[in-house]
Amino acid sequence: MKLLHSKDIYYIVRDVFKCLDPKVMNHGTRTSYILYKMLQVMDKYEMYEVAEFAFIATMHDIGAFRTNYMQDQLQYETKDYMPHSIYGYLFLLYLTPFKDRAKILLYHHTDFNQLPKKDYEFNDIIDCLNVAEKMDLYSNILGSNFDYQMLQKQSGIKYSPKALELLYQAEKKYSVFSKLSSGEYKKELDELYEYLIFTNEEKKEMLLGLMYCVGFRSEYTMFDTVTCSHIASSIGEKLSISKDEEDDLFYAALFHDAGMCAISREIVEAPRKLSDEEMATLRKHVEIGEEILKGRLDDSVLEIIMAHHERGDGSGYPNKLKDYQMNVLQRILQVADTITGLTSPRSYREPKPKELVLNILREEAEKGRLNKEIVRVAVTYYDSIMEGVKVKSDEMLTMYRKLQSNYEITYKQMK
Ligand SMILES: [Fe+2]
Ligand SMILES: [Fe+2]
Ligand SMILES: [Fe+2]
Known part of the structure; x- marks a missing residue:
């Protein structure tokens, strides 16, 4: 992986x-666009900081993924806003480089006059985000009846007078709402994000965090990702692949099933044999993943992701590649993904025992579906590889538990 902007x-x-x-x-x-324009009027922060706040604003409701009513925006935005505010806060705190700004999400629904007035250095951002996201919600609900001055009645109570003033000025100066309806705002956001600066470590942290958060929807997906990554990198290590290849394999294993996020849970977690039609839908996750990641990750990484369901005898998908058309990293991910599928627990079935897994791998290699050399390495080091998987899964379980208990503590404190 050479370049990840x-x-x-x-x-x-x-x-x-x-x-x-x-x-x-x-x-x-x-919401991030409205906030961006308000911060431009405020003129207090550097552009890279504005870009970071806008990034955070884009994710301000991601805590909703952890709640039971993600589909019901009205429920989590108005009636019961605490759970998604706390989960969003914990997500930023544990899983991103934005730890110092996590409280912005914790308080994004707190009324202006209820905000703890302790010197949290980003109180001004909380005030602005609170106004910006209400503006978007109400303008969506009310359509042409929407008047951006309507929040004024709650000035000093629900909303910060300063933030409201920034909104009015931003609207006057930049015609925020007409740009939102014309779609022009997207280009401006693209330009803003040119200013983002993350170190390589922060990039990795953010992407790992993203996959953990996807695991909020389905913990199985997350365990599969962690298991598959560990198996792939262990096999790679035994085969002495280069540092660059290691990186490629890391990103490929992390994102190989990213396209699954577009497939319904009923299909992904179906405790039964899928119909032909459902199977065809499930298989689309490879191409959907490509769509999401193309141009973002290096082609060398995409190539690996695209081939994780290919098989050496040409029976795989989507391109029916043969073994000689694939490289070592693609073959490694196929084996790692196969072992993951066999050993991962599901609510409706037990993981397969070691002997059965090894037999299946040997058979697949015999039929020319999985690469013989890679299977030989996986079989030889199976025990130590799977011990490593256990350590990684336990770490993740601990993290999820910590997050959950911290959720409960924070919930009590906020009441
Ligand atoms: Fe919210
Ligand atoms: Fe929101
Ligand atoms: Fe897959």
């Missing part, structure tokens, strides 16, 4: 979440 991190996060729920992300993106 900071702005591509934003696009990957946005597009994966968009796949999960377009409504949450469209609202997030529009």
Whole structure:
């Protein structure tokens, strides 16, 4: 992986979440634009900081993915806003480089006169985000009846007078709402995200965090991703692949099933044999993943992702590649993904025992479907590889538990 631009991190996060729920992300993106324009009027922050706040604003409702009523925007935005505010906060706190700004999400529904007036350095952003996201919500609900001055009645109570003033000025100066309806705002956001700067470590943290958050919807997906990544990198290590190849394999394993976010849970987690039609839908996850990640990740990574369901005898999909048409990293991911599928627990079936897994792998290699050399390595080091998987899965389980108990503590404190 040679180059992963900071702005591509934003696009990957946005597009994966968009796949999960377009409504949450469209609202997030529009809100981020309103906030961006308000901060431009405020003229206090550097552009890279404005870009980061806008990024956070795009994700301001992602906590909704962890709640039971993600589909019901009215429920989590008005009636019961605490759960998604807390989960969003914990997501930023544990899983992103935005730890110091996590409280922005915790308080994004708190009334202006209820906000703890302790010196949290980003209180001004909370005030602005609160106004920006209400503006988007109400303008969507009320359509042409919407008047952007209507929040004025709650000035000093629900909304910060300063933030409202910034909104009015932004509207006067930049015609925010007509740009939102014409779609012109998208180009301006694209230009803004050129200013994002993440270190390589932060990029990795953000992408891993994204996959953890996808796991909010289905913990199986997350365990599969962690298992598959570990198996792939262990096999790669035994085969002494280069540092660049290691990186490629890391990103490919992390994102190989990213396209699954667009497939309904009824199909992904169906405790039964799928119909032909459902199977065809499921298989589309490979191409959907390509659509999301193309131009963001290097082609060398995409190539691996695209081939994770190919088989050496040409019986795989989507391109029916043969073994000689594939490289070592593609073959490694196929084996790692196969082992993951066999060993992952599901609510409706037990993981397959070791002997059965090894037999299936040997058979697949015999039939020329999986590569013999890669299978030989996986079989030889099976025990130590799977011990590593256990360590990684336990770490993740601990993280999820920590997040959950922290959720409960924060909930009590906020009441
Ligand atoms: Fe919200
Ligand atoms: Fe919102
Ligand atoms: Fe897959």
